[in-house]
Amino acid sequence: MTLAAGYQLDIELDGVNYKCQVPTGGVEAGQKFNVKAFDLESTAALPMDRWRDVLLAQVMTRLKLNWNGEAGNKGNTFKVIVGVWIAFILVRWVLGLGINYGNAQILQTVIFYLDIAFFIFIIVLAVRTRSYLRARSNIPERNCAGCEDCCCVFWCSCCTLTQMARHTYDFDKYQAVCCNSTGIASGVAEIV
Template identity: 25%
Template sequence: MTLKTVEVLAPSNLPEGYVFDATVDGVTFAVTVPKGGVEEGQPIRVAYPVPSAPILVAATPIVETPITSSFVQPDGTRVTETKHPDGTSTVIRETPRIQGSSESQPLAPTGRFRNGMCDCFEVFCSGRFWMACCCIGCYMGQIMQRFKLNPFGAPGNYQNTCLICTVAFTILIAVSWILTAAANVNLNLIVLIWMTIAIALTHREFRKKYLIPPKCCGESCWGDCCCALWCGCCLAIQMDRHTHDEKIYKYQCCTNTGLSQGAPEIV
């Protein structure tokens, strides 16, 4: 507030020290009659408060910026997540590189499989192809143990997954042959259901870890189940070839993970 001098006319004959209210420019203030008093209509010079001009402050729009967070997984993979103002987020995985042969090779690609599902015939002359075709139970046991999954393709106790799958698969096949010959009872359907579930769940875990979008049916497991049912062997070979570069880490038929000793673990 600032003070301004103005003349106010006395409303009537007023004695010295009398106080009355006056209004100027919409501002009401108290006026004290000066020494000697005043007569009606006599001007009185007084100071009255004037409101200060409002201070205009320029408004600054609030601009939301993306929030980025990053962390490193135990296997060395750097995961960077960016949350955008519209609610969407972007995740980038930078996989570590391992030394092998004459050049560095990525441990495993993300966002896509290293090989197509029909590329299984590229390894027609290798042990993994015939393991997938003839001993799918043993082969999936290796893949699931490598990926730290239990015999049904779910996270859990995995230390003996390969052994359990191999023994169970061998017993089921042997009993099926015996019952088929003796009583025409076939247990192959049990093996088919078990392997379909194991391959589908393992494939789904692969996609989640390596950020691979589904081919169909959205994020449900139906797409994984269809592929596991109709192309289970090809799907198993695709997962086996994805985790490690086969040029550096050769497939080993007689190990729990299908990899040679010294191959890096999947964390």
């Protein structure tokens, strides 16, 4: 029996059920191959070597990334990202109010540079997060080699964030939760 690349099959090893995926290139009958296997009892079946079709802070927290998109302590990731966003909105709002009462030209320039800085901050976080998730899931760059993460985030950030969110959680099996740090219902296994 020949299996195509990406085909997922359930296996049993020492009484534990696992899911594995046929690697790129497929396999022929009798051929041996090595793959990463996932415990079906504790982990939602997530695709490997390809993307599955939220909020960036929730995705970062699920992946145990810190507030600047690097692997580390996830403890405050959600709080820091939301705090930065709220601070940005408040500062921008206060500066906007000042335009009517002060030097509009200077305040508009400050708002412009603040917007640019926040935009760059979000782009860098999203690129780091996507790169980390792609490397973790063995997903090769298929387009724009060397800068695919940046291109995807820059040109289609909404789609890219949705792609990452769907890749870190099985929304077909579990319901999402809006108002918590991970967007995952309590009691549902996290990605390890």
